[in-house]
Amino acid sequence: DAGVIQSPRHEVTEMGQEVTLRCKPISGHNSLFWYRQTMMRGLELLIYFNNNVPIDDSGMPEDRFSAKMPNASFSTLKIQPSEPRDSAVYFCASSLGRSQPQHFGDGTRLSIL
Amino acid sequence: QKEVEQNSGPLSVPEGAIASLNCTYSDRGSQSFFWYRQYSGKSPELIMFIYSNGDKEDGRFTAQLNKASQYVSLLIRDSQPSDSATYLCAVNPAGQGGKLIFGQGTELSVKP
Numbered sequence: 125d126a127g128v129i130q131s132p133r134h135e136v137t138e139m140g141q142e143v144t145l146r147c148k149p150i151s152g153h154n155s156l157f158w159y160r161q162t163m164m165r166g167l168e169l170l171i172y173f174n175n176n177v178p179i180d181d182s183g184m185p186e187d188r189f190s191a192k193m194p195n196a197s198f199s200t201l202k203i204q205p206s207e208p209r210d211s212a213v214y215f216c217a218s219s220l221g222r223s224q225p226q227h228f229g230d231g232t233r234l235s236i237l
Numbered sequence: 238q239k240e241v242e243q244n245s246g247p248l249s250v251p252e253g254a255i256a257s258l259n260c261t262y263s264d265r266g267s268q269s270f271f272w273y274r275q276y277s278g279k280s281p282e283l284i285m286f287i288y289s290n291g292d293k294e295d296g297r298f299t300a301q302l303n304k305a306s307q308y309v310s311l312l313i314r315d316s317q318p319s320d321s322a323t324y325l326c327a328v329n330p331a332g333q334g335g336k337l338i339f340g341q342g343t344e345l346s347v348k349p
Contacts (some may be wrong), residue, residue: 155335167281167325167339179334215280222335223269228280 126150128229130216136235142204145232148197149218157226158191158201159215167215173199174222206236240264241328243340251348256313258324258343263307266331270302270309273325275342281325285311316347 129148137143149156157172171181173193181191188207193199203210213233217226242261250256258272269288273281285300287293287309293300299312309328313320323342330338 157335157337166341169336169338172335174335180336219335223329224335225271225283225286226335226337227283228273231280 128216128218128227130214130229130232132232133230134233134235136237137206138237139207140205141236142202143206143210143234143236145201145214145216145234147199147201147216147229149199149216150227151197153218153220153227154196155219155222155224155226156193156199157217157219158199159217159228161213161215161231170201179222208236210234211236240330240338241326241340243324243326243343245341246344247346248343249346249348250316252316252318254316254347256316256320256345256347258311258313258326258345259308260310260326260328260340261308262326262328262338264328264330265304265307267304267307267328268331269329270300271327271329271337272298272300272309272311273327273339274320275323275325277322284324313345316345318347318349321345321347 158170161167170183176193191201213231215231217228219226272285275281287300287302297314301310325342326340327337
């Protein structure tokens with residue numbers, strides 16, 4: 125079975141550019157989560173969706189960050205404009221339900237120069 | 238006080254020994270508890286989950302939950318060098334839907 129699929133795997137871009145990260149959850153999973161991982165702050169939840177609806181975006185750091193889930197099989201996390209402090213690994217995870225085990229994608233390693 | 242606390246380690250154990258990883262949490266109403274393994278440069282991989290007080294065993298892994306004391310632990314029996322990784326404890330606080338709070342992780346090193 126296909127797991128959570130994220131793209132791109134790596135992204136290097138200059139400060140000020142728009143960055144779009146993509147995620148395809150596991151088929152049948154109705155909850156989707158976006159995380160950011162850094163050495164300093166560990167793994168932090170940015171936002172999560174249930175049945176394509178954003179439920180909790182309290183972890184989104186600033187208005188520069190936005191996330192959408194137009195359908196059950198696709199989500200995006202956008203940063204505009206990007207800043208060097210946004211450099212991190214961004215993970216997408218999905219689960220069968222809100223409190224069910226979450227399964228992670230391989231992540232996107234983002235570097236903002 | 239951090240919501241989920243783990244000893245950062247590194248925890249070093251010899252091959253074949255039992256590795257014991259501990260995690261405490263602050264929200265007494267938390268209902269769901271998860272252990273993830275993360276190899277360097279890789280994504281977190283689900284190892285165990287537990288919802289009820291007591292022990293839950295899966296192969297060489299045992300998760301232990303004590304809600305009264307607000308701790309959850311992971312035991313790895315017959316530790317192997319391939320178990321060397323960072324282990325992340327995650328807790329689903331009460332009333333927060335699917336939100337997981339992760340600890341900082343414990344680095345485990347199993348020496349041959």
